[in-house]
Amino acid sequence: MLDNSRLRIAMQKSGRLSDESKKLLAQCGIKINLQEQRLIAFAENMPIDILRVRDDDIPGLVIDGVVDIGIVGENVLEEEVLDRQAEGEDPQFIKLRALDFGGCRLSIAAPRDFEYSGPECLNDLRIATTYPHLLRRYLAQYNVTFKTCLLNGSVEVAPRAGLADVICDLVSSGATLEANGLKEIEVIYKSKACLIQRQGDMSPIKQALIDKIMTRIQGVIQARE
């Protein structure tokens, strides 16, 4: 049986957000003993369970109320919301705050020799991406339609492999694009990590714990600025 009395927080198991997420919780005074292969970790000094999953699963876990809190990139969150809306759902959650890590941008990139003069050039092209909804929303503003090539990884090799004309992928320094003979032509979404809470009633104990964590996060982030 699931223990509903403990606050459940979902964070990325291993990837670009995991170290910073772990550090933030530790700096908030939550003592967690993370064992590499374990899905769940228990805090030693507070009634908190940490669920370590793929980042893509975090928005759904919060929206579905499986966990109370999630730390996830706004890009992944927004894509999940658009995906659920496209399915006719009305996904609900509370955005507690933006965090000071995980900064990146979702950009369209094309082969270096591609002549780009604006979004209209992309009409009817095939675009490789993990974020079809964010891309569609952006290009719809310009009445541009496109064909998708859905990939969950290695998006940047798609043009070279002949799978797509251009790509829409996350960029931070641009070094990966450069290494793959691509140039950034359009920034479509700017993202960072954020903290979200499930909708619905929270027991007084959990609410007090969330309030305490939020105050501590505020202090931690302010001290870093």
Ligand code: ATP
């Ligand atoms: P998982 O195995 O959990 O699904 P992943 O490979 O999908 O991991 P990561 O590459 O670890 O995901 O990225 C997680 C998040 O980190 C991204 O969704 C984004 O919010 C953020 N991020 C920050 N900089 C970058 C970057 N340069 N490239 C990709 N993601 C970045």
Ligand code: ZN
């Ligand atoms: Zn992922």
